[in-house]
Amino acid sequence: MKVELKLVVNGNTYTVYVSPWMTLLDVLRNELQLTGTKSGCNTGECGACTVLIGGKAVKSCLVLAAQVQGREIVTIEGLEGEEGRLHPLQQAFIDHFAVQCGFCTPGMILSAKALLDKNPSPTEEEVRVALSGNLCRCTGYVKIVEAVLAASEERQ
Amino acid sequence: MTVADVRSIYSRTLPKFEYVEAKTVAEACSLLTKYGGKAKVIAGGTDLLVSMRNRKVTPQYIVNIRTIPNLDYIRYTDVEGLRIGALTTLDSIEGSPIIRERFSIVAHAACQIGQPQIRNWATIGGNLCNATPSADMAPPLIGLGARAKIEDINGERVLPLEEFFVGPGISALRTGEILTEIQIPTPALYTRGVYLKIPARTMIDIAVVGVAVVLTLDSEYANIMDAKIVLGAVAPTPMRARKTEEVIRGKVIEEGLIEKAAQTAAREARPISDVRGSANYRKELVRVLTNGAIRQAIGSTS
Numbered sequence: 058m059k060v061e062l063k064l065v066v067n068g069n070t071y072t073v074y075v076s077p078w079m080t081l082l083d084v085l086r087n088e089l090q091l092t093g094t095k096s097g098c099n100t101g102e103c104g105a106c107t108v109l110i111g112g113k114a115v116k117s118c119l120v121l122a123a124q125v126q127g128r129e130i131v132t133i134e135g136l137e138g139e140e141g142r143l144h145p146l147q148q149a150f151i152d153h154f155a156v157q158c159g160f161c162t163p164g165m166i167l168s169a170k171a172l173l174d175k176n177p178s179p180t181e182e183e184v185r186v187a188l189s190g191n192l193c194r195c196t197g198y199v200k201i202v203e204a205v206l207a208a209s210e211e212r213q
Numbered sequence: 214m215t216v217a218d219v220r221s222i223y224s225r226t227l228p229k230f231e232y233v234e235a236k237t238v239a240e241a242c243s244l245l246t247k248y249g250g251k252a253k254v255i256a257g258g259t260d261l262l263v264s265m266r267n268r269k270v271t272p273q274y275i276v277n278i279r280t281i282p283n284l285d286y287i288r289y290t291d292v293e294g295l296r297i298g299a300l301t302t303l304d305s306i307e308g309s310p311i312i313r314e315r316f317s318i319v320a321h322a323a324c325q326i327g328q329p330q331i332r333n334w335a336t337i338g339g340n341l342c343n344a345t346p347s348a349d350m351a352p353p354l355i356g357l358g359a360r361a362k363i364e365d366i367n368g369e370r371v372l373p374l375e376e377f378f379v380g381p382g383i384s385a386l387r388t389g390e391i392l393t394e395i396q397i398p399t400p401a402l403y404t405r406g407v408y409l410k411i412p413a414r415t416m417i418d419i420a421v422v423g424v425a426v427v428l429t430l431d432s433e434y435a436n437i438m439d440a441k442i443v444l445g446a447v448a449p450t451p452m453r454a455r456k457t458e459e460v461i462r463g464k465v466i467e468e469g470l471i472e473k474a475a476q477t478a479a480r481e482a483r484p485i486s487d488v489r490g491s492a493n494y495r496k497e498l499v500r501v502l503t504n505g506a507i508r509q510a511i512g513s514t515s
Contacts, residue, residue, distance in 0.1 A: 060232060077232030077275070080262070100223050100263050102417060104330060113304070113333040119259045120334065123232050124279060168329065189416045190328025 060123045066091065067135030075122045082106045082117040085132060093133035093163045097192075104191035107164035108132050114171040114190070133163035136170070146170055149208035150201070157195035165191045169205045178209055223266045230272055234280045238393060241278050242366045246389035248274045254391060255279070256300055257335035259327070260343050284338075284393060287312065295319075295397040299338030303350075304329070306337060316397060318353040318406030318425060325349060325410050328417050338392050341377065344384040345419070347446035351378065352425030353408045354395060355451055356441040361385075362394035371396070378450035401439070403430045405510040409502045410445075413489040420446045421490045422498040424478070426506035428461075434511070437461045442474075442503065447484035447495050454481045457503065466511055475504035 059074040066089060073088045085091045085108070097105030099118050106118040109131040136144035146166050149155070156162050165188060172179055172187035179187065184205045185198075193201060235241035245252055253272035255261055256279050264270040278284075284300035289311045297306065306312055307323040326332060326340065326349045340350045341361070351374070359374040363386060374395070377385050386392065400406075406427040412418035423445030429438045440462050442454040457478040464470055484495035 058231065076229075078227040078229050080227070096225075098223075099225060100266060101259060101331065104328070107330055110334075114330045115334045116259075116330045119257075119262050119331075121232070121255065121258060121262070121275075121277075123234075124255070124258070124277060171329075186416075187329055190330040 062122055062125075063127055064125055065127075065129045067131060073122075077121065077123055079122045080118055081108070081120040081122050081125055081130070084122040085117060085130075091132050091134050095160055095163060097160070102192070103161075104164045104168065105161055107167050107191060109167055109171055112171065112174060114168045114187075116190070131167070131170075133166060136166065144170075145211055146173070146205070146208045149204040149211070153200050153204035153207060155196060155200040155204040161191055161193040161195075165193065165201055169208070172205070173209050173212065177212055179206075181206060184209075221267045223263075224268065227262065227265050228268060228271045231274050232277065233274060234277045236280055236282075238281055238284075238364050238391065239366055241276055241281060241391055242364060242389050244274075244276050245391070246366065248276075249388055252276055254342075256339045257302070257331075258339075259331050259335040260339060278391060289315070291399060293396075294399040297337055297395045297397070299341075299392045299394060300336050301338075303327075303332040303335050303337060303340070307332060315399070316357065316406075318356065318408050318427065319350070319397070322349050322353040322408040322410075322425070325408070325412075325416075337395060341374075341395070342384050342386060342392055344378050344380075344382055344450070346378075346381050346448060346450055347420040347423060348378075348451065349408070349410060349420060349423055349445065351451035352423050352443035352445045353406060353427075354397065355443045355453065356406060356408075356425040356427035357397050357400060358441070359398075360396045361392055362396060363390050364393045365390045369393070375451075375453060381449050400427070401429045403432060403434070403438075404428065405430065407506040407509040409506045409509075411498050411502065419489065422446050422482075422484075422495050422502060424499060424502040424506050426503065426510045428507070428510045430466075430511070434466075436465055437463065442478060444478065444482055444499060447482035447499055449483075452481075452483075454478045454503075456481050461507070471504055471507050474507060475500045478503040 095105035097103035101119040252274040284298040286298040288296045303323045313320045408425045410420045410423040425443040427441040440458045460474045479496045479500035482499045484492045486492045
């Protein structure tokens with residue numbers, strides 16, 4: 058028996074009909090075609106599925122779609138500015154070579170955004186804690202942390 | 214260590230179920246009574262969905278209690294102490310000024326659970342009701358003498374949190390009951406609490422061993438007037454290390470005393486060997502963490 062789900066994603070309102078066992082990740086990728094959010098481990102450990110719900114970083118593979126009725130969700134696609142201009146965090150990731158295969162990147166950027174929105178000038182330790190829920194197998198994290206710190210400095 | 218521990222197949226999809234939302238505590242309780250063992254409650258779902266993906270748990274009905282209003286709160290009065298609603302997220306607890314100031318061990322435990330994304334979504338009720346022996350919120354709360362308020366369709370009961378844990382994964386909740394509030398009395402003056410946890414690999418893991426030490430000192434900080442020491446992940450449930458408490462209660466603080474307490478705690482612990490560590494390793498960790506936690510509790514300022 059399908060559940061009628063109204064949600065706001067990246068400022069747009071959607072109404073979808075979902076099976077109760079669909080997760081938010083399933084809905085974003087399969088129903089809304091927003092494939093920037095990735096399905097990695099599906100057990101809530103890797104963070105590739107990270108989205109922002111009410112401004113807070115949450116793993117969408119662990120959220121039943123039915124539980125986000127009426128909530129405001131931001132995915133990586135929502136960071137794009139006017140005329141396709143990149144968000145400062147996205148630009149910083151490019152400038153600092155913080156992207157290799159790119160699979161962890163959307164989740165990393167959203168966790169970083171959640172941090173900077175709350176704490177505009179974090180220490181390196183605070184950045185590492187904020188990203189502790191996002192695993193990267195390519196980069197070794199150094200460039201990612203540098204990119205986040207650079208983006209925070211730029212905002213000042 | 215069995216093969217079943219190591220080989221776990223996590224399916225891409227969740228098993229099918231019927232979904233219902235509860236709008237009040239009474240509605241949740243009557244739904245749970247009606248469906249009995251076929252239903253599971255969901256709040257954050259950060260543990261539930263994982264155990265559904267490897268088919269450890271396959272409920273026919275899932276009752277969403279997150280839709281019940283007024284169960285997400287942190288309230289403090291000098292008389293009543295601290296009251297935390299069961300649906301309060303771990304990050305709210307971690308960031309709460311009153312908890313950080315007066316009940317810092319609780320905030321310290323919350324910030325050591327999982328990862329930021331988990332803490333933003335998971336609830337204190339879920340951490341306690343899953344009743345895993347390693348539940349990180351349990352040792353600190355038991356150390357502070359917390360109580361659990363449980364409601365069913367007929368009313369409520371309040372139970373010392375120590376009695377809330379019956380066995381691995383088994384809480385004292387009966388069919389049709391839900392946990393609604395955790396009550397923590399205001400600690401006595403000069404009370405200090407520390408929770409130390411060793412995770413299996415990194416910050417994101419379950420505790421291999423967790424130790425909560427809550428000490429009430431005298432005004433000179435020279436004597437230990439009272440002590441509660443609670444060990445996690447080394448017994449079927451979080452356990453009070455009562456013999457260890459007796460070693461230090463009423464004593465003058467000195468070097469030899471702390472080491473004796475740590476060794477007593479290691480002997481009192483009853484860990485099993487599993488994928489995260491052997492029993493001997495866990496006993497040694499209990500010794501190390503008890504030593505460290507007592508020292509930190511004595512040396513800290515709140």
